[in-house]
Amino acid sequence: MRQITLTIESDIRNLSLVAVAAHRICEQLGAGREAAGQVELCVNEAVANCIHHAYRNALGRLVSVKILAAEHEIQCDVCDTGESMPQASVKILTKGPGKAEDFDEKNLLLEEHGRGLKIISSLMDHVTYLREGTVNCLRMKKRIGP
Template identity: 35%
Template structure:
């Protein structure tokens, strides 16, 4: 199915640029009349994904591009996030686990992939010819 609309965002790989992406996602969600909870979840997931790409694929170094395609289909919103940095091996991402009764022991890192899988309907990652592509999909509820 072809996307009805596409927006492409391109930022330099500097962490201070991530807030721009968050603002853009929030604005797109508001324009589509997406409820505030889902809007927050979309923003959180895209910001988390872009932050991780800058930190891990580019080792926090500026001067590289991170591209985000926002694709609006009739039934879903899809974010494709591209970089040409170090690829990720999804099999080596440790599963996130913690004891909810012991908040003091909550780990400070390692929650990103868990958050993505918890809040998005689909999460896919692939690396093709040196380009890493993370795809996040959220199905939209029909009004009424």
């Protein structure tokens, strides 16, 4: 199984480095441009979430992004060792794809925050969130190919 792990320090200026790399890696692993772009967006949202929320913008912590190719599927694990995600956020994340109507809920249309997790939930085919020891890990899976 082909896989790669990218690790960045928790500086938001590193965000585009890992997101753009994820896009290119996904294309190399067989994803089409649209799927690779969706993975890029979700990795971007997940890493930004780690930095802003798990680490509360503290510098010097680590965020890892592991990307691996399974049969007809790409898996991305975005992990941190900061504060765990609240259960309400996990519920949004794991709601499942095809829920774009959720963006209309509770006047969210004019809110300036609160879309990132729903974007991940909408674009990825399967999302899980685990805490093992001190490590929080968001696992996102995207089907590729036929």
